[in-house]
Amino acid sequence: MCGIAALQLRNPGLHAHMGSLLSSMMCQIVDRGPDSAGLAVYNTPGLVSPGQATLSLLGKEQGAALADIETSLARLLPDAASTRVQVVGDTTLVSSAVETPLLMKAVKEALPKSTIIGRGEHVAVMKSVGHPMEIAAEHGLENMAGSQGLSHTRMATESAVTAGGSHPFSVADDLCLVHNGSFSNHATIRRELKRRGVVFDSDNDTEVGARFIASRLEQGDDLETALINLGKVFDGFYTLVVTTADSMAVVRDPIACKPAIIAETDDYVAMASEYRALASLPRIDNARIFEPEPGKVYTWSL
Amino acid sequence: MVTLIGTETPAYVPAASGATATLVDLAESTVRDLNQALHEPHVQGEWTVTNSDGKHSIAVGIDAPVSVTIEGHVGYYAAGMHQKGDVIIRGNAGVGLAENIMSGTVHVTGDASQSAAATGHGGLVVIDGNAGARCGISMKGVDIVVGGSIGHMSAFMAQAGRLVVCGDAGDALGDSIYEARIYVKGTVASLGADCVEKPMGGEHLEELGQLLAAAGRTEQPSEFKRYGSARNLYHFHVDNSTAY
Numbered sequence: 001m002c003g004i005a006a007l008q009l010r011n012p013g014l015h016a017h018m019g020s021l022l023s024s025m026m027c028q029i030v031d032r033g034p035d036s037a038g039l040a041v042y043n044t045p046g047l048v049s050p051g052q053a054t055l056s057l058l059g060k061e062q063g064a065a066l067a068d069i070e071t072s073l074a075r076l077l078p079d080a081a082s083t084r085v086q087v088v089g090d091t092t093l094v095s096s097a098v099e100t101p102l103l104m105k106a107v108k109e110a111l112p113k114s115t116i117i118g119r120g121e122h123v124a125v126m127k128s129v130g131h132p133m134e135i136a137a138e139h140g141l142e143n144m145a146g147s148q149g150l151s152h153t154r155m156a157t158e159s160a161v162t163a164g165g166s167h168p169f170s171v172a173d174d175l176c177l178v179h180n181g182s183f184s185n186h187a188t189i190r191r192e193l194k195r196r197g198v199v200f201d202s203d204n205d206t207e208v209g210a211r212f213i214a215s216r217l218e219q220g221d222d223l224e225t226a227l228i229n230l231g232k233v234f235d236g237f238y239t240l241v242v243t244t245a246d247s248m249a250v251v252r253d254p255i256a257c258k259p260a261i262i263a264e265t266d267d268y269v270a271m272a273s274e275y276r277a278l279a280s281l282p283r284i285d286n287a288r289i290f291e292p293e294p295g296k297v298y299t300w301s302l
Numbered sequence: 303m304v305t306l307i308g309t310e311t312p313a314y315v316p317a318a319s320g321a322t323a324t325l326v327d328l329a330e331s332t333v334r335d336l337n338q339a340l341h342e343p344h345v346q347g348e349w350t351v352t353n354s355d356g357k358h359s360i361a362v363g364i365d366a367p368v369s370v371t372i373e374g375h376v377g378y379y380a381a382g383m384h385q386k387g388d389v390i391i392r393g394n395a396g397v398g399l400a401e402n403i404m405s406g407t408v409h410v411t412g413d414a415s416q417s418a419a420a421t422g423h424g425g426l427v428v429i430d431g432n433a434g435a436r437c438g439i440s441m442k443g444v445d446i447v448v449g450g451s452i453g454h455m456s457a458f459m460a461q462a463g464r465l466v467v468c469g470d471a472g473d474a475l476g477d478s479i480y481e482a483r484i485y486v487k488g489t490v491a492s493l494g495a496d497c498v499e500k501p502m503g504g505e506h507l508e509e510l511g512q513l514l515a516a517a518g519r520t521e522q523p524s525e526f527k528r529y530g531s532a533r534n535l536y537h538f539h540v541d542n543s544t545a546y
Contacts, residue, residue, distance in 0.1 A: 028356075259397060261415075275356035275394065275396060276356030277356075278356070279355035290413070291413070291434055294435065294453070
């Protein structure tokens with residue numbers, strides 16, 4: 001069992017409340033996965049900036065003072081990039097006005113032991129071990145603005161309870177995946193992806209799903225097609241939520257043991273493992289509420 | 303003890319005939335308070351539950367002639383293990399609605415998630431909207447009337463009782479079914495192993511008419527098709543006798 005809560009805000013007037021809304025949803029899914037948690041927030045002022053790549057690094061300690069990290073990164077990057085390093089909760093964020101691959105290369109050189117858990121122009125990813133609401137509070141979710149938010153509370157089954165094994169998995173620019181369930185043939189698919197040169201950060205089954213989607217998108221699939229292809233290759237139980245810079249997708253496996261419920265209004269699309277996570281959203285009484293059908297891919301774009 | 307609103311009567315004391323319903327606000331009381339009050343000896347009368355907000359296990363284990371109305375959506379296992387009473391949910395229900403119901407009625411005005419009325423032995427479950435996958439799985443005597451459609455693997459290993467679907471049925475309807483009877487007005491995506499369409503006799507039209515009336519439906523029995531067991535999986539197949 002794991003818990004998922006995701007929110008896409010169609011009404012820009014609600015952007016200022018993204019964090020408090022997502023937090024109110026997340027606290028209702030803690031029971032489903034109390035061992036660790038993760039968050040992805042999109043277009044949150046203070047965390048990401050337009051025209052800049054931002055990398056989210058696991059942990060607040062990177063083995064060096066922030067000023068020293070900034071100095072060593074500045075040496076590796078163009079002067080005009082104005083590279084900045086900040087700690088938010090248990091996450092280190094590195095931003096720079098360069099392309100993501102260049103920033104990743106610099107970070108890997110300056111901080112070879114770091115783990116990159118999020119990347120892109122729009123998304124910041126934060127994850128840790130412990131009570132999900134303490135993790136959310138530590139990162140200051142309540143006060144974050146943004147256009148989309150994704151949260152996951154984990155009850156680990158396929159791999160260890162570590163921050164690196166927490167969801168979301170973000171393995172391509174602005175792409176995030178969370179998963180309730182377990183993939184049973186992930187080792188086989190992992191081997192095939194590795195053969196094609198894909199590098200993994202963890203032993204987690206969900207990371208294989210994320211790497212698969214990223215590789216399909218790279219090959220030209222749109223998000224919906226990538227998820228249809230995932231359904232053809234992956235075996236197991238899953239309810240997945242995938243977010244990109246401007247879209248959100250939900251899919252359940254054809255057996256549909258893992259729950260999902262969606263509320264849609266003119267102001268937002270919200271998805272959660274259980275209705276109680278949606279109950280306190282604005283004007284929920286007027287929302288179209290439905291359970292996604294088994295095996296069907298749902299997508300919404302901003 | 304539940305928090306009472308609008309009445310001085312303790313929660314477990316039966317409301318006198320014609321008296322206002324006992325109100326339980328789940329923003330003020332816990333679900334356990336509500337359920338414990340409903341389990342008090344000799345409980346009866348009318349109860350109204352507000353601010354359900356998708357909470358789990360609301361009104362489970364009722365074993366008394368009470369009438370409980372829940373004003374809102376409920377979470378998992380609402381009205382589970384239900385006997386004798388009547389529960390109305392004005393909203394949607396989560397997984398496992400009226401699981402193992404023995405008698406009485408449970409009525410949902412919205413949709414129900416998967417495994418509605420699973421393993422139910424008796425009573426009537428009415429879902430005005432749609433039901434998800436595995437509706438009536440292993441039903442053992444319960445009657446289920448769904449106003450909308452039902453998901454896949456419904457009535458799996460259904461042993462007794464009747465399942466009425468006014469919309470469509472998903473894949474593998476009635477897989478490995480025993481003696482339950484299924485009536486579907488719309489289309490069936492596919493039938494499960496050993497489930498077949500059967501002719502509608504007078505007795506079937508009659509019982510279907512009664513079920514539709516009990517559920518407050520206006521459909522005509524003649525609009526439905528009946529499905530049940532081909533009884534090919536009942537007995538040991540003699541061709542397998544040399545396998546040992």
